[in-house]
Amino acid sequence: MTQVIKVGGNELDDPAFVKSLVKALKELPAPPVLVHGGGKEIRSLQERLGLEPHYVDGLRVTDIESLAVVQMVLAGRVNKRLVAALTAGAVDAFGMSGVDRGAVKAEKLEHPAGDLGWVGRVVAVRTEVFHRLLDDGIMPVLSPICWGADGSIFNVNADHVALAVACALTAESLVFVSNVPGVLTDDQLIPHITPAQAESLIADGTIAGGMVPKVRSALEAVAGGVAVVRITDLQGLAEGTGTVVTASR
Secondary structure (H helix, E strand, C coil): CEEEEEECCCCCCCHHHHHHHHHHEEEEECEEEECCCCCHHHHHHHCCCCCCCCCCCCCCCCCHHHHHHHHHHHHHHHHHHHHHHHHHHCCCEEEEEHHHHHEEEEEECCCCCCCECCCEEEEEHHHHHHHHHCCCCEEEEECCCEECCCCEEECHHHHHHHHHHHCCCCCEEEECCCCCCCCCCCECCCCEECCHHHHHHHHHCCCCCCCCHHHHHHHHHHCCCCCCEEEEEEHHHHHCEEEEEECCC
């Protein structure tokens, strides 16, 4: 079974979280493609360097100075920390970005709200790069730094990279690991939603804030051929719980 797992960057500087993540990943029946973010550390380093972070619709505006920071954090610090922890946990992991072997190609993302700089959108995935690693029992650990046709480099939202890779691989499962156990209503977990139900919950405000883009990505993945998308937290990753999104019940 091909599985893509995306883990957010807010907890990846916490050794206890990383240790629990490695344990959960090690217990999976087959290695997944692991896509990671790193927004918290990017923001911290930008501020230390005197670069003020700017966002448009939740997307980080990435000028040329910020692009250097994004590359250092995502393809460097966070990626290597994860690979080192996985290797120490006896998981055969290979750290990479979308630039390596041209694995994930992007082009500039045009946004109606303004120029985002070096922010891209995925236009192609070299599936054979991931299949060869997975077939050898190796876990690709993918940072969302992608390449452009002219040799340029783009910062791409990690959720969008995970979505694109899952669709390209026709993955049976895509899991978004966040800091909440799934989609909640009145603090109760919604175990399953269909696209129609998701749109209704977004319209009435039950799904709001940062959960909206995650659910939208889940809906796009299901529409793109991914059989099951799950939104969960680290405990839910280990236990197989969370909110499951499928095309129909």
